[in-house]
Amino acid sequence: MTNLQKYENAFIETxxxxxxxxxxxEYQAIPEWDSIGHMSLITALEDVFDIMMDTxxxxxxxxxxxxxxLLKKYDVQI
Amino acid sequence: xxxxxxxxxxxxxxxxxxxESISYTELQSACDELxxxxxxxxxxxxxxxxxxxxxxxxxxxxxxxxxPVMLDATLDKELLSALIESYSPDYLWxxxxxxxxxGDCEQVFVIWDYTLLKTPYTNVYPLHDELALLLTTSGSxxxxxxxxxxxxxxxxxTESIVEYLQxxxxxxxxxxxxxxxxxxxxxxxxxxxxxxxxxxxxxxxxQKEFWQQFKDHGATSFGGVPYVYEMLxxxxxxxxxxxxxxxxxxxxxxxxPELHKKFAxxxxxxxxxxxxxxxxxxxxxRMSYLPAEKSLEKYGSMGxxxxxxxxxxxxxxxxxxxxxxxxxxxxxxxxxxxxxxAQSGSDLLKGDERFGVLITGDMAKRDKDGFYYIVGRKKRFxxxxxxxxxxxxxxxxxxxxxxxxxxACGGVDDRMTVFITNPELAQSIISFLVExxxxxxxAFKVIHVEKIPRNEAGKILYSxxxxxxx
Numbered sequence: 001m002t003n004l005q006k007y008e009n010a011f012i013e014t015x016x017x018x019x020x021x022x023x024x025x026e027y028q029a030i031p032e033w034d035s036i037g038h039m040s041l042i043t044a045l046e047d048v049f050d051i052m053m054d055t056x057x058x059x060x061x062x063x064x065x066x067x068x069x070l071l072k073k074y075d076v077q078i
Numbered sequence: 079x080x081x082x083x084x085x086x087x088x089x090x091x092x093x094x095x096x097x098e099s100i101s102y103t104e105l106q107s108a109c110d111e112l113x114x115x116x117x118x119x120x121x122x123x124x125x126x127x128x129x130x131x132x133x134x135x136x137x138x139x140x141x142x143x144x145x146p147v148m149l150d151a152t153l154d155k156e157l158l159s160a161l162i163e164s165y166s167p168d169y170l171w172x173x174x175x176x177x178x179x180x181g182d183c184e185q186v187f188v189i190w191d192y193t194l195l196k197t198p199y200t201n202v203y204p205l206h207d208e209l210a211l212l213l214t215t216s217g218s219x220x221x222x223x224x225x226x227x228x229x230x231x232x233x234x235x236t237e238s239i240v241e242y243l244q245x246x247x248x249x250x251x252x253x254x255x256x257x258x259x260x261x262x263x264x265x266x267x268x269x270x271x272x273x274x275x276x277x278x279x280x281x282x283x284x285q286k287e288f289w290q291q292f293k294d295h296g297a298t299s300f301g302g303v304p305y306v307y308e309m310l311x312x313x314x315x316x317x318x319x320x321x322x323x324x325x326x327x328x329x330x331x332x333x334x335p336e337l338h339k340k341f342a343x344x345x346x347x348x349x350x351x352x353x354x355x356x357x358x359x360x361x362x363x364r365m366s367y368l369p370a371e372k373s374l375e376k377y378g379s380m381g382x383x384x385x386x387x388x389x390x391x392x393x394x395x396x397x398x399x400x401x402x403x404x405x406x407x408x409x410x411x412x413x414x415x416x417x418x419x420a421q422s423g424s425d426l427l428k429g430d431e432r433f434g435v436l437i438t439g440d441m442a443k444r445d446k447d448g449f450y451y452i453v454g455r456k457k458r459f460x461x462x463x464x465x466x467x468x469x470x471x472x473x474x475x476x477x478x479x480x481x482x483x484x485x486a487c488g489g490v491d492d493r494m495t496v497f498i499t500n501p502e503l504a505q506s507i508i509s510f511l512v513e514x515x516x517x518x519x520x521a522f523k524v525i526h527v528e529k530i531p532r533n534e535a536g537k538i539l540y541s542x543x544x545x546x547x548x
Binding site for chain 1: 090282283284285286288289294305308309312313314315317318359463505508516519521
């Protein structure tokens with residue numbers, strides 16, 4: 001599985017959405033991605049990429065695209 | 079009159095998300111403008127958000143003898159219509175952006191981005207003189223069961239909270255929960271009572287903007303339900319530099335003893351206060367608190383009764399338990415025990431049905447030093463993300479929507495399990511529950527069973543189901 005697939009799967013599984021919904025998805029744009037969904041999403045991403053994110057990055061993780069950029073800091077290329 | 083804003087004239091009452099500061103004088107004059115347009119002793123639905131308009135509405139109504147029903151502005155419109163039908167409110171107070179939705183209402187007045195709407199109803203149901211406020215018992219299921227709170231209830235609980243939290247006008251709490259939720263509302267009540275400044279935000283702890291606002295305006299405290307503390311833990315809260323923070327309160331469900339201990343240790347090491355509390359909407363808001371200096375020594379405990387309140391434990395026969403460490407049903411006495419429930423408009427004329435005594439439905443024990451610990455619950459409901467969700471009601475909702483299946487609801491706090499006999503419906507059931515409760519889907523889990531176990535009388539054997547829910 002590529003990193004992109006793993007990244008997408010984390011969204012699809014924790015938020016219970018379809019793949020076509022992930023593009024340009026933003027925090028709070030759908031009811032599933034609220035603060036509770038965010039917490040689960042971060043946990044899922046940390047598990048799948050075996051990383052531990054900093055507070056600033058967790059609260060800056062405001063969209064599907066933004067997350068890709070933030071993960072570069074942890075040597076995860078998507 | 080409940081709130082005496084003229085005493086705090088130039089103090090800042092509200093700090094909005096865009097940085098705007100509103101003084102108590104400005105708040106009072108907006109209250110005067112709004113109350114002049116509403117008949118006293120009428121009933122109004124306040125569609126709440128953590129915005130200045132929603133807060134203005136609440137304090138205006140309470141001070142002018144207008145009875146608000148506090149509902150979340152995001153409540154499903156179908157559920158809202160059903161509530162309007164059962165209570166026939168005289169007015170609606172809604173975010174300006176939603177005003178168009180209510181076609182059969184007349185727009186009367188707009189102030190602070192909220193619109194006052196006159197409904198086609200006028201004084202349909204007479205109101206009891208003491209009735210001040212109506213709050214839902216479960217956040218967003220749209221249940222018509224409201225708690226009837228009196229002016230005396232609100233005053234007594236607010237004064238008590240101010241006393242045990244030692245609140246003064248230099249406090250600046252930041253909002254972390256809706257004001258339609260009794261805990262969120264009690265934070266607003268107790269701070270406006272002492273002339274402090276409430277920082278209003280619609281942002282969540284998971285957003286940079288929340289923490290920016292926190293720092294820009296020097297927030298001194300916040301409250302949170304258990305999942306908020308789990309989130310803070312996840313956010314590596316203990317490494318954050320928050321010099322303005324003085325106190326954190328926790329209520330709305332039982333925090334795990336591990337997290338209780340962790341936050342108590344952090345607070346002590348960083349010269350802050352961590353105060354665990356216990357309450358119910360039926361007791362206005364608060365019934366107990368664990369004093370900050372005992373937070374570590376007594377972690378896992380919900381503390382002692384608030385000033386003016388009194389706890390006792392009752393055994394199965396209703397006799398008082400005197401000895402320590404014995405479990406019984408928790409009973410509370412105090413002036414903040416609410417009048418009772420309303421199921422529809424005709425109940426609004428009812429008076430006090432509890433006479434200051436609340437049988438909480440929670441099972442608790444008391445240690446030898448007099449501190450109380452919640453150990454379980456008598457009734458079938460869960461606390462999910464701070465809101466009460468009744469399991470029997472949820473079953474009824476599911477049975478009426480999915481007529482040809484058998485289902486049963488169980489689970490633990492923050493995660494409900496739905497047992498079904500038709501596995502194909504799992505996703506539809508979750509989606510349905512998410513829509514009806516407004517809770518994140520993470521709160522629901524579906525387990526497929528061959529058959530719902532029942533006893534000879536046909537009653538569902540929940541204990542059997544819980545055994546397979548691991």
